[in-house]
Amino acid sequence: MKLSTIPEEFTEAIPIIQAIEQAGYAAYFVGGSVRDAILGNKKIHDVDIATSAYPAEVKAIFRRTIDTGIQHGTVTVMEKDNAYEVTTFRTESTYQDFRRPDHVTFVRSLDEDLKRRDFTINALALRHDGTIIDLFDGLTDLKHGLIRAVGIPEERFHEDALRMMRAVRFQSQLNFELEPLTEAAIAKEHGLLAKIAVERIHEEFVKLLLGQNRAAGLKTFVETDLYQKCPGFRSAGANLLRIADLPDQRLVREKSVWLLIAYELGLDTTATRHLLRQWKSSNELVNNVGNNVTLLAKFLADHITNWDLYAAGLDNLLSVNEVATLLGAGQTSATLMTAYSSLAIHDKHELAVNGANLIQQAGVKPGPLLGDILAKLEQQVVENQLANDKASLLAAAKELLN
Structure with a gap:
């Protein structure tokens, strides 16, 4: 397959690829940005480059570089005002902590590098002329909307247990289905999630709830027992499934996610703050969501005063209204903003x-x-x-x- 149109984010980085090739090495765009370019319906963020050049060789090619992850083969190359991570093809050893390899070995082979990727839809490489390199049938899985682990799923999850959360997050974000063997492996290996830092799980969980099909992601999250290894969720399976049954209106704010969780778990302000601290949340998020628990109750009771509007501030009001709307008691954004704008003072x-x-x-x-x-x-x-x-x-x- 060859892309008929190469996104601007890639064309801006083509000089990096060409400079590496002119020095006698191979280089490709890799990772989620390639997937999103093929899908054509998502904004491309990070453009990552993989190369057969070793880190020292990469640094010799470019004038401006930063050693961002040199021990794992990653050098950041500065091109005008942009920064691109250039990583040497590599294979990885055993993963005693289920997150990071004990050591990596640099190789010259793209095939060996792609074998260590998480899912087939992320194991695609792109030449600067738009040609797609697909070694694991990722294009077919993209076409059919499938999330499938590369190779043996259990091995991929033992290498990095966070990949199980990434799977259910992609299920929600991309509105894809989980391939049955991959889903079965998550259910089998879900206990490995306990080895992962809460902060990393937090990030994936929020992205899941903000996705276009949170119902599917949440149902898999519960049915595979991943939720059992998350703070405060051990007995919350039924509560999380209730969220999955809500209307499919998308949430846009992280604090809306946690306010909805607090509501469905029946938590008061104190318990909400405790839960968020267990999830290693920022103090700002803890305080905002804790305060918004009381405000949501007023929304649901249709008893909002001017002082409530003033004390909350516009962003918190919009966040609470997101959740109240999901629960059938929200206002239109225009109505809410008019009420807030009409306050005599806002500070x-x-x-x-x-x-x-x-x-x-x-x-x-x-x-x-x-x-x-x-x-x-x-x-x-x-x-x-x-x-x-x-x-x-x-x-x-x-x-x-x-």
């Missing part, structure tokens, strides 16, 4: 008075009372109980002081 710094004004013109002394009065004025303005003008706020501050 406390928009208040027409500040602490200095209250001290100098309202007789409020510095201290906790000053903060309390400012907070009260802020709330009254948001709730349309006071106009946001200096005279009204100073008069109200004097009344509160008295």
Whole structure:
């Protein structure tokens, strides 16, 4: 097969390929970017290059390089304002930690390199003229929408247990089916997932939930028992399947994913924060989702006040509305944004008075009372109980002081 049109992301990197070939080595585009170029319906992100040149040979060809993963054969080549990872063909040893090889051996053979890839649809190579190299029938699997491990599935998952999560993530993202032997191997080897860092599982799980067919990915995630090796999910199989049964509206925010999980697991704010910390989430995500649990309950009860809109902020409101809509109680984005835009202020710094004004013109002394009065004025303005003008706020501050 030959691509009739080579995406711009590849054409920009063709000088890298040509320079390596002119030096007497082979070089190809490889990995998920090749898959996405063939599918033609996904934006291409990282363009990776594989070569028969060893790292030192790659560095000798180019003026600007960075040793990003030199021990594993990867050199980053800088071309104008772009950075391209160029990795030497390699074979890998045993994987005692089920994630990284004990050591790698550089080789000159593309065939040997592609044998170590995870799935056939990712084991494709692309020449700079658009010719596809397909050693494992990946093009047929792409045509039929199949995710199939390269070679023996159990061996691929023993090499890198995260590949099991990648399989169900691709099932959701690409809307593909899992090849039966690959799925059976995941069910057999699911316990290996416990060997993988939670942060890496977190990334794959969120991508699964944000995919176009999260129902299929979630069902496999549960049916193969992968969920059993994830924090806080041991007894959550039925809850996760309920999410799979929801309408197929796509989620677009990570915090929406975790808010939906918290809702279906029946978690309050404290329990939600605990779960997210188990998943090694950022403090920002922990706090946002924890606060949004309460806000979602108000959405579902159709009891949203101006203060709720103000305190949440627009992005959190849109996130909560995503989940509420899935649950049958959301608003249109236009309605929500209109309500938010109509607030008198959107930040406390928009208040027409500040602490200095209250001290100098309202007789409020510095201290906790000053903060309390400012907070009260802020709330009254948001709730349309006071106009946001200096005279009204100073008069109200004097009344509160008295």
